[in-house]
Amino acid sequence: MTFFTIVLRSLTRRPVRTCLTLVGISIGIAAVVTLVGMAWGYEKGIGKQLDVVGIDVVVSNMSGGLMPKVFDESLEEKVAKLPQVSETTTVLMQMLSVEDAPIMMVSGREWGGFTWDKLKVIDGRLPKDGSEKAVVLGTLAAEVLKKKVGDTLMIEVEELAIVGIVDGQAMVENGTVFLSLTVMQEATGNEGKVNFLDIRATPDLPKEELNKLCEDIDVIFPEGQARVASEVVGTSQGFKVARAMSWSTSLLAIIVGVLGVMNTMLMTVFERTHEIGILMAVGWRRRRIVYMVLCESALLGLLGGIAGVTLGALGLITLGSLPGVRGFLEPDLSPKLMIIAILIAVVVGVVSGLYPAWRSSRLSPSLALQS
Amino acid sequence: MPETALKKPGELIYQAIGLRKQFDNGKVVALRGLDLEIRQGEFVAIVGQSGCGKSTLLHMLGSLDKPTAGQLNYRGNSLPDLADHAAYRSHEIGIIFQSFHLLPTFTVLENVQIPMFEGSASRSERKSRATGLLESVGLGHRLGHYPSELSGGERQRVAIARSLVNKPSVLLADEPTGNLDSVSAIQIIDLLLELHEQLGVTLVLVTHDPSVAERASRTIQMKDGVVISDRFTNSH
Numbered sequence: 346m347t348f349f350t351i352v353l354r355s356l357t358r359r360p361v362r363t364c365l366t367l368v369g370i371s372i373g374i375a376a377v378v379t380l381v382g383m384a385w386g387y388e389k390g391i392g393k394q395l396d397v398v399g400i401d402v403v404v405s406n407m408s409g410g411l412m413p414k415v416f417d418e419s420l421e422e423k424v425a426k427l428p429q430v431s432e433t434t435t436v437l438m439q440m441l442s443v444e445d446a447p448i449m450m451v452s453g454r455e456w457g458g459f460t461w462d463k464l465k466v467i468d469g470r471l472p473k474d475g476s477e478k479a480v481v482l483g484t485l486a487a488e489v490l491k492k493k494v495g496d497t498l499m500i501e502v503e504e505l506a507i508v509g510i511v512d513g514q515a516m517v518e519n520g521t522v523f524l525s526l527t528v529m530q531e532a533t534g535n536e537g538k539v540n541f542l543d544i545r546a547t548p549d550l551p552k553e554e555l556n557k558l559c560e561d562i563d564v565i566f567p568e569g570q571a572r573v574a575s576e577v578v579g580t581s582q583g584f585k586v587a588r589a590m591s592w593s594t595s596l597l598a599i600i601v602g603v604l605g606v607m608n609t610m611l612m613t614v615f616e617r618t619h620e621i622g623i624l625m626a627v628g629w630r631r632r633r634i635v636y637m638v639l640c641e642s643a644l645l646g647l648l649g650g651i652a653g654v655t656l657g658a659l660g661l662i663t664l665g666s667l668p669g670v671r672g673f674l675e676p677d678l679s680p681k682l683m684i685i686a687i688l689i690a691v692v693v694g695v696v697s698g699l700y701p702a703w704r705s706s707r708l709s710p711s712l713a714l715q716s
Numbered sequence: 717m718p719e720t721a722l723k724k725p726g727e728l729i730y731q732a733i734g735l736r737k738q739f740d741n742g743k744v745v746a747l748r749g750l751d752l753e754i755r756q757g758e759f760v761a762i763v764g765q766s767g768c769g770k771s772t773l774l775h776m777l778g779s780l781d782k783p784t785a786g787q788l789n790y791r792g793n794s795l796p797d798l799a800d801h802a803a804y805r806s807h808e809i810g811i812i813f814q815s816f817h818l819l820p821t822f823t824v825l826e827n828v829q830i831p832m833f834e835g836s837a838s839r840s841e842r843k844s845r846a847t848g849l850l851e852s853v854g855l856g857h858r859l860g861h862y863p864s865e866l867s868g869g870e871r872q873r874v875a876i877a878r879s880l881v882n883k884p885s886v887l888l889a890d891e892p893t894g895n896l897d898s899v900s901a902i903q904i905i906d907l908l909l910e911l912h913e914q915l916g917v918t919l920v921l922v923t924h925d926p927s928v929a930e931r932a933s934r935t936i937q938m939k940d941g942v943v944i945s946d947r948f949t950n951s952h
Contacts, residue, residue, distance in 0.1 A: 630834060
């Protein structure tokens with residue numbers, strides 16, 4: 346028999362209660378994994394998209410929320426004149442409900458701009474020119490919308506022909522509906538407006554120069570912000586809100602978990618007052634009893650964490666396959682997230698056990714034996 | 717039988733001077749200025765009616781409770797002021813209770829190993845020492861049983877084995893036969909006497925049973941929280 350046997354035995358003496366507590370913790374941890382996994386997946390997807398398209402600097406006005414506010418497309422001309430700029434292109438991108446899909450990324454891209462370059466046509470063709478009332482679908486978007494080349498697609502009030510299916514080489518790109526900027530502006534009533542100005546800097550421009558470019562653009566466009574592509578996700582207000590929401594919702598779930606474990610551990614300590622008295626009577630130190638109670642609650646946390654991560658992973662996989670989510674974001678089930686979730690569960694266990702452990706250590710051996 | 721920490725015969729182990737214990741803010745007074753001396757190797761029976769304070773005294777000697785006033789020394793040191801009460805309970809004394817106080821979710825062998833977690837014994841040492849003790853109290857065939865599967869006498873034997881596992885020099889027994897039938901009670905007292913004689917442990921036994929008390933070498937009679945008689949009855 347080891348000390349661990351003693352810890353384990355006290356958890357198995359009330360299997361139903363232990364299982365119910367584990368269910369409570371695992372639901373909390375599953376919520377953490379699912380919500381944070383979605384938020385991280387969304388961020389990662391956007392980051393990958395920027396990388397694939399080859400954008401160095403993104404100009405937008407992110408103060409509006411998840412999608413940036415529109416601004417005048419004439420900004421492009423002014424920015425293009427800056428010496429560090431090699432290429433520019435504008436985009437009007439919105440999240441719209443498209444036919445049966447509750448939410449879908451629709452990207453109106455300046456015809457001839459470099460953002461069309463990485464789209465690999467796998468069926469049909471790209472629009473003939475910037476005025477053709479046509480769309481091409483990313484592979485996942487086609488799957489979600491159940492559309493093929495030759496079908497039509499309603500964007501707001503415009504019925505547009507689907508002329509091609511493309512591989513965008515990134516999850517977010519594959520889940521997007523592409524059309525020319527002009528057609529998008531007409532369909533959404535945003536003539537002359539865009540919400541992204543994507544910039545390719547001159548080759549091998551050092552990081553400091555990229556930052557200087559951003560500062561120069563900020564002067565030209567004070568109401569918006571220019572960001573180096575790698576920093577877009579981390580500094581965007583929308584992503585910050587999404588991250589905060591996922592963590593705050595997770596925190597609620599964690600608090601529920603803490604209360605559950607604390608309740609169980611308190612019950613355990615109350616029920617075992619007599620046993621704790623016996624342990625003290627045979628010479629156990631108070632700190633060993635505290636350690637025993639903390640080990641029990643930490644073990645509850647660990648087991649709940651493992652179950653929660655498993656449950657959360659299943660939740661993420663399920664959510665990732667839903668029509669509203671598929672193609673829009675790729676859930677992130679990284680080892681980092683799993684380790685963080687399990688660590689949270691163990692910390693939840695230990696924190697929940699602190700008060701019961703303290704109570705158990707305050708017991709008088711004589712009174713405990715009489716209970 | 718295992719070895720114990722034998723001390724010089726006759727050495728003063730416990731000394732109580734004016735020992736008082738009250739409960740409930742003084743509404744209940746269990747000990748009223750009790751004086752007592754117990755020496756190494758004695759078999760002392762503390763007798764008296766229910767409520768006379770004999771179990772309270774045993775709890776004081778076992779460092780399970782602290783006196784309200786008075787002095788209580790163990791080998792010349794103030795027992796309530798010991799720096800490490802757990803070490804005293806773990807290694808200096810063994811305690812046996814009327815209701816056995818075994819842990820119900822642990823087997824007989826595991827129950828006896830429990831006190832050894834405060835020592836430096838390895839896992840195998842713990843197991844072999846507990847097994848040896850259980851065999852010596854006649855329970856070698858019950859190692860894997862749970863307390864609920866044992867008779868009262870067998871449970872008390874487990875408790876005795878547990879009390880001896882850290883080789884104490886003093887055994888404190890609080891009504892060890894109180895929950896046993898007469899046959900089991902005789903067997904338990906025989907076992908305690910055997911341990912007392914073979915190991916030289918000081919045995920302090922609380923009982924209200926005169927037939928148990930007459931087996932002791934010294935009988936202390938208590939009434940209303942004080943000693944009213946102290947006589948040497950037997951020599952083992």
